[in-house]
Amino acid sequence: MTSMLRHLSIKTRVLLVSAVLIAILAGMTFYTTAKLAANSRAVAETAELAALSQLANQTRTAFGEYRYWLTDLAVSLLRLSELNAKAAKERLLAKLDELARGRPEVAKTIKQELQQFESDATRAVEEYTADQRVIGNTFLASARQHSIAIDARITSFVEDLNREAAEARNRLQADVARTRLIAAIAVALAVLLGLAATLIVLRSISKPLDDVVAAMAGISGGDLDTPIPAPAPDEIGAMARTLELFRGSIIRTDKIVGAQR
Numbered sequence: 118m119t120s121m122l123r124h125l126s127i128k129t130r131v132l133l134v135s136a137v138l139i140a141i142l143a144g145m146t147f148y149t150t151a152k153l154a155a156n157s158r159a160v161a162e163t164a165e166l167a168a169l170s171q172l173a174n175q176t177r178t179a180f181g182e183y184r185y186w187l188t189d190l191a192v193s194l195l196r197l198s199e200l201n202a203k204a205a206k207e208r209l210l211a212k213l214d215e216l217a218r219g220r221p222e223v224a225k226t227i228k229q230e231l232q233q234f235e236s237d238a239t240r241a242v243e244e245y246t247a248d249q250r251v252i253g254n255t256f257l258a259s260a261r262q263h264s265i266a267i268d269a270r271i272t273s274f275v276e277d278l279n280r281e282a283a284e285a286r287n288r289l290q291a292d293v294a295r296t297r298l299i300a301a302i303a304v305a306l307a308v309l310l311g312l313a314a315t316l317i318v319l320r321s322i323s324k325p326l327d328d329v330v331a332a333m334a335g336i337s338g339g340d341l342d343t344p345i346p347a348p349a350p351d352e353i354g355a356m357a358r359t360l361e362l363f364r365g366s367i368i369r370t371d372k373i374v375g376a377q378r
Contacts, residue, residue: 125350125351126350126351126352127322127351127352127353130318130321130322131318133314133318134311134314134315134318137310137311137314138307138311138314141307141310141311142307144303145300145303145304145307148299148300148303149296149300152292152296155292156289156292156293156296159285159288159289159292160289162285163282163285163286163289165219166278166281166282166285167282168219169216169219169220169278170275170278170279170282172212172215172216172219173216173271173274173275173278174275175212176209176212176213176216176227176271177268177271177272177275179205179208179209179212180209180231180264180267180268180271182205182208182209183202183205183206183208183209184234184264185205186198186201186202186205187202187205187206187235187238187239187242187260188238188257188260189201189202190202190242191238191241191242191245191253191257192245194242194245194246206235209231213227213228213231220274223270223274226270227267227270227271230263230266230267230270231263231267233263234260234263234264234267235260237256237257237259237260237263238256238257238260240256241253241254241255241256241257241260244256322353325346325349325351325353325354325357326353328346329345329346329353329356329357329360331343332344332345332346332357332360333360336360336363336364336367341364341367341368345357345360345361345364348361
């Protein structure tokens, strides 16, 4: 690896190390960003499920109020009960319309069952008003069955939402733990790779440079037999070639001076 790097200039080697480190950093940043986006979507999904569960419970409460006042109207035939039943129905329909934006199929099912409940309860009021108690009781019993079906549907929906929310939370927690582990491993690998690349490049510079410095010291001290590192295409190789020329010049000068004597 070191000999291969000697064919590159020192500047190129430094740029190569920088490019490797930047690539590792960019990869980690991209991965972390992607995971954060996925986790944000998971958090939003969990929050949406929690909001739907709260809305479903509010819908159940609104239906309970409507059922109470409509049943009270059937029994008491009071004007106040009729007004309260009307107001409760408006609140219930508003909740169902809101629910339809998130889960239209559930809202549609509840509305269909609600129409049957309202039809039978209203018919029971009419029969009680006409003093047909037996028929009124029959329709009121039928309305009660639709009421039970509505309660069961809302309860089942809430349970499904809670289960979905729990699964989403579990997936999020598992994904966060997995992301944390992968990030820790990636950081460790990045540090090791960065250190390894830096050490390799430094070795490709420091070892030949030390050899050239040692050769320069030997020649400067008068030892013209000091070995000079083999020239390479990089800057240190240029120094070695220059040192070789310098030594050759000294040797030629010594020969000329010796001949003149």
